[in-house]
Structure formats: C-alpha cells, structure tokens
Amino acid sequence: MLEISRNVTLPESEIELSAIRSQGAGGQNVNKTSTAIHLRFDVRASSLPEFYKQQLLALADQRITKDGVIIIKAQQFRTQEQNREDALERLRALIRSVARPRKARRATRPTRSSQRKRMDRKTERGRTKQLRGKVKI
Template identity: 60%
Template sequence: MLTISNTVELADWEIDLSQIRAQGAGGQNVNKVASAVHLRFDILHSSLPPFYKERLMAYADQRISKEGIVVIKAQSHRTLELNKEDALARLKELIQNAVKQQKPRRPTKPTKGSQRRRVDKKTRKGQTKALRGKVKI
C-alpha cells in the first residue's frame, strides 16, 4: 500500500515492481545491476481519482508515456529493498508534483502605482535623512 495523500492510496497490485538483471553485467557494478528495479504503473487503470489521472496525463515528464504508463528505474543502491523504496518514493513524488496547484505567476513589471509609491517613499526618507542634525530651533 502506497499512501499518496490523506485520501489517496494505491494498492500493491497496481504497482508492478520487477527485478532487472542486465545481460553480461560485469566489473564493479555487478551488485548494483543485480538489485536494479523497474517500476511500472498504469495511470488509466489505477484507482486514482479522475482529477489525479487528468493531471498526470497532462504532466510533462519523460517517465510518463502517451499510453499512460509510468516507468521508473532505480539502481542507485546496492540492495534490492532500498531500490524498491527509492522507486516507490519517486512515484509518490511524481504524482504529488503533477497534482499540486501551480501558483499564479507574478507580473514581471511593477505597476505604475507601485512605482510611484516607491519613489515617493524613497524621496520622503531621503528628505528626512538630509534634515537630520541640520534643523535648529
């Protein structure tokens, strides 16, 4: 069971984790290759809410195919268990990034009003600083 958020969970049968051993692996990376994991997740046939499915299908990521299959490869750790955890964590992160709302962009240029207020504030500060110590009663 993979928990995405408080309300969304994925069952184990929805995530296909397979151990991959490359042909003719030799040298220093034998242990890494022997513990490599490929995670396959079908977006369209999953139990995700429709909103999540739409967001994931529209999300621009090279790990998501046009057919809605997510493939994540993990082989950075030497043990199979750590690679499985890593692949599941990356799937969870991918889903969360695709679903979260984008913040509205800030306008690139300040408005005329804000520019005017800024200049007025700066000139007032400059005038008061210039008068410090010079005004005698």
C-alpha cells in the same frame, strides 16, 4: 498500500515491480545479481482520482509514456530492497507533485525604466554594427 496523502492510497496490485540487472560499474556483483528495480504504473487503469490522472497525463515528463504508463528504474543502491523503496518513493513524489495547486501567473508590464534601457541597448548595438560596414572615402 502506497500512501500518497491522507485521502489517496494506491493498492500494491496496481504497481508492477520487476527486478533487473543494474548497469554500470560494480564488478562481479552487478553481473550476477538482479538488484535494480523496474517500476511500471498505468495511470489510466489506476484507482487514482480523476484530477490526479489528468494532471499526470498532462505532465511533459520523459518517465510517462504516450500510453499513460509511468516507468521508473531504480538502481542507485546495492540491494533490491533499497531500490524498491527508492522506486516507490519516486513514484509517490511524482504523484504528489501534481497535487499541489500551481500559483496563477499575474500579468505584469515592464517598467518604463527597463523599456528605456532595452531601447538604449538596441540603439547602441545598431551603432556598433553600422561601424562594421565598408569605409567610405
């Protein structure tokens, strides 16, 4: 069981973990051992509460496919066990990130001083550009 919060847990059967070969430097060890972990988690078919599913699917995250599958590749560590823990922790962090309520944006207006400064900069820039024209004799 992967514990997301006190109320929300995920059964291990919903998380698909597979060992693959790591990329990058590491010499012979990287070439012969499958230490990287490829985690796949189908959001739509999971037992997560509907609120979590909607929030996860609404995320603009490259780890979430169009089909609603979260794919995480963990290859930071040298051992398969550490990479497995890293992948599960990253999945937990992603799911927890959508659980936090977002702060509502309160509309504000620019101050009179900032508006005046903006207009002064625009006027000054216009004058500078006007000087670049042809010289009239």
